[in-house]
Amino acid sequence: MERPFPTVAVVGLGTMGAGVAVAVARSGRRVIGIEADEEQAARALARIQEATAYAVTRERLTPEERTALLDLISVGHALEAAADADLVVEEVPEQLELKRELFAELDRICPPETVLATGTTALSVTRIAAATARPERVLGLHFFNPVHTMKLVEVVRTVLTSPQVAEDAAGFARDLGKEPVAAGDRAGFVVNGLLFAYLNQAAAMYESKYATREDIDAAMRLGCGLPMGPLALLDLIGVDTARTVLEAMYEQSRDRLHAPAPILGQLVSAGLLGRKSGRGFYTYAAPGSSRPVDAADGPALPKVPGRTVRTVGVCGSGTMATGIAEVFAKAGRPVLLAARSQEKADKAKAQLARSLERSVTRGRLSAEQRDAALALVTPVGQYGELAEVDLVVEAVAEDLAVKRELFATLDEIVKPGAVLATTTSSLPVISCASATSRPQDVIGMHFFNPAPAMKLVEVVSTVLTAPDVTATVLELCAEVRKHPVECGDRAGFIVNALLFPYLNDAVRMLQEHYATVDDIDTAMKLGCGYPMGPFELLDVVGLDVSLTIEQVLHQEFREPGLAAAPLLEHLVAAGCLGRKTGRGFRDHARR
Ligand SMILES: NC(=O)c1ccc[n+]([C@@H]2O[C@H](COP(=O)([O-])OP(=O)(O)OC[C@H]3O[C@@H](n4cnc5c(N)ncnc54)[C@H](O)[C@@H]3O)[C@@H](O)[C@H]2O)c1
Numbered sequence: 409m410e411r412p413f414p415t416v417a418v419v420g421l422g423t424m425g426a427g428v429a430v431a432v433a434r435s436g437r438r439v440i441g442i443e444a445d446e447e448q449a450a451r452a453l454a455r456i457q458e459a460t461a462y463a464v465t466r467e468r469l470t471p472e473e474r475t476a477l478l479d480l481i482s483v484g485h486a487l488e489a490a491a492d493a494d495l496v497v498e499e500v501p502e503q504l505e506l507k508r509e510l511f512a513e514l515d516r517i518c519p520p521e522t523v524l525a526t527g528t529t530a531l532s533v534t535r536i537a538a539a540t541a542r543p544e545r546v547l548g549l550h551f552f553n554p555v556h557t558m559k560l561v562e563v564v565r566t567v568l569t570s571p572q573v574a575e576d577a578a579g580f581a582r583d584l585g586k587e588p589v590a591a592g593d594r595a596g597f598v599v600n601g602l603l604f605a606y607l608n609q610a611a612a613m614y615e616s617k618y619a620t621r622e623d624i625d626a627a628m629r630l631g632c633g634l635p636m637g638p639l640a641l642l643d644l645i646g647v648d649t650a651r652t653v654l655e656a657m658y659e660q661s662r663d664r665l666h667a668p669a670p671i672l673g674q675l676v677s678a679g680l681l682g683r684k685s686g687r688g689f690y691t692y693a694a695p696g697s698s699r700p701v702d703a704a705d706g707p708a709l710p711k712v713p714g715r716t717v718r719t720v721g722v723c724g725s726g727t728m729a730t731g732i733a734e735v736f737a738k739a740g741r742p743v744l745l746a747a748r749s750q751e752k753a754d755k756a757k758a759q760l761a762r763s764l765e766r767s768v769t770r771g772r773l774s775a776e777q778r779d780a781a782l783a784l785v786t787p788v789g790q791y792g793e794l795a796e797v798d799l800v801v802e803a804v805a806e807d808l809a810v811k812r813e814l815f816a817t818l819d820e821i822v823k824p825g826a827v828l829a830t831t832t833s834s835l836p837v838i839s840c841a842s843a844t845s846r847p848q849d850v851i852g853m854h855f856f857n858p859a860p861a862m863k864l865v866e867v868v869s870t871v872l873t874a875p876d877v878t879a880t881v882l883e884l885c886a887e888v889r890k891h892p893v894e895c896g897d898r899a900g901f902i903v904n905a906l907l908f909p910y911l912n913d914a915v916r917m918l919q920e921h922y923a924t925v926d927d928i929d930t931a932m933k934l935g936c937g938y939p940m941g942p943f944e945l946l947d948v949v950g951l952d953v954s955l956t957i958e959q960v961l962h963q964e965f966r967e968p969g970l971a972a973a974p975l976l977e978h979l980v981a982a983g984c985l986g987r988k989t990g991r992g993f994r995d996h997a998r999r
Pocket residue numbers: 419420421422423424425442443444448498499500501502503510527528529530550551552553
């Protein structure tokens with residue numbers, strides 16, 4: 409097959425256009441670069457020369473390749489030059505009228521078969537196409553910044569784009585070494601549509617003073633393995649850009665979750681646009697710098713002294729209980745691992761031993777450390793043995809009645825002054841606390857699975873938790889090498905309240921046939937550097953577990969946009985729960 413689009417015009421050679429011009433020339437195609445005027449054209453050429461010279465110093469290009477590449481690029485300021493191109497890629501500033509006028513001109517200048525592509529992030533491709541008499545040959549090609557490293561390209565079809573044109577554009581993207589994903593014309597397309605709703609919720613969470621900016625960012629990095637926290641990412645993207653994208657999303661969806669958080673507007677009005685202006689959610693060393701100067705280094709320090717914790721009791725015999733017992737034992741604390749029967753407790757300790765053994769095999773733990781940790785764990789078959797411990801961490805079934813009964817029992821057994829913690833992910837901590845006569849001593853310690861590996865612990869204080877109890881848990885987390893973040897007792901805490909609405913949005917995108925499972929997963933991994941796509945993650949977490957969390961979030965906040973996507977409910981009803989049943993969004997059994 410012939411290579412699609414041997415000659416490409418790029419109109420607008422700023423951040424994106426210059427990157428696209430170089431990527432296209434690298435594929436051996438002729439590039440006609442067009443800028444607004446002579447001066448801009450000279451500057452753009454200098455930018456391309458500099459960028460490619462830098463690529464040579466970084467050994468991404470040889471000097472010969474650079475010369476050959478530059479020979480393929482011409483830069484001028486006459487739009488008429490686009491008449492020689494098979495494809496025109498527009499990368500001018502994000503203004504609808506500017507783009508529409510440009511497309512009307514290009515339509516007049518270019519032969520009828522020329523394909524016209526817009527690089528818009530948030531404007532309607534359909535409205536841009538409507539400025540031409542060839543909407544079937546107009547589409548969006550959404551590259552990511554920086555173009556030379558980001559492999560993703562969203563190929564955006566309007567209802568009028570010819571399928572052949574979209575296919576050729578995808579082939580062209582592949583030829584540039586990129587990975588194209590197909591998207592329809594909707595504000596934000598796949599990546600930004602999912603990303604910005606989440607960033608907006610994080611900004612709103614910060615604005616409501618539910619948690620500090622450092623804690624929100626650390627929670628998402630450490631709890632979900634994201635490359636950056638959401639507030640640091642907003643600073644990188646630009647608070648103004650984020651607000652513009654969200655405005656466009658809201659205009660189309662009328663979903664309040666897309667209405668830009670008021671704090672974004674305040675920052676924009678104050679000129680605090682993020683890294684580029686030297687200050688946004690954080691303050692940076694200088695405009696353009698990536699080094700924040702006012703961010704706290706580690707976890708927040710307790711404001712009052714905590715209580716002394718020498719011994720720990722862990723209730724439960726499942727994955728979380730044994731994982732948490734392992735965390736404390738490895739940090740040198742004596743642990744009573746308490747289950748409903750001695751047999752269950754013994755089994756839990758055996759599981760803990762296997763986990764330690766795996767660490768030894770992988771070279772993460774010495775045999776002496778394994779033996780020392782194991783010796784610190786005593787399995788007990790009744791809760792009565794917990795009378796003298798300083799902290800109890802409860803990790804029994806996620807069922808309020810079961811947890812309340814356990815807290816009532818602990819209240820009778822455990823010595824006064826001990827801290828009682830629940831690991832619940834979706835139940836109110838205060839409901840556990842109110843089952844006791846000492847709610848001031850009750851707190852949430854939300855560990856992540858697998859507890860020995862995941863550094864994050866959400867420390868959840870209720871309205872009744874005593875400050876020295878919060879301090880005790882913050883100090884203890886640091887001592888056992890976990891990273892605590894502080895938050896209040898509301899549904900989803902930090903991580904799940906930000907993660908699950910995003911996962912739900914992805915399911916809704918699929919349900920609306922906007923994009924496929926594979927395209928959405930690929931787009932989020934390549935476009936945002938996420939370790940897993942949303943459907944991979946849902947299949948691992950379990951669709952039933954995810955549905956429960958989404959229902960709890962919806963019940964708490966009553967936002968219509970948080971209602972669980974019907975597709976998720978249907979899959980759960982059909983018993984497709986993800987990896988554990990062999991089928992969820994993907995069929996794992998057949999692999
Ligand atoms: N910067 C990003 O991270 C990013 C990422 C993906 C997509 N986008 C989208 O890409 C497009 C370009 O954004 P950018 O960041 O490269 O902008 P930019 O401001 O860096 O560059 C725009 C360039 O267009 C030129 N220009 C203005 N009017 C022109 C005209 N009439 N004819 C020819 N050239 C003209 C300007 O001189 C400038 O060099 C926008 O639609 C933006 O939303 C940006």
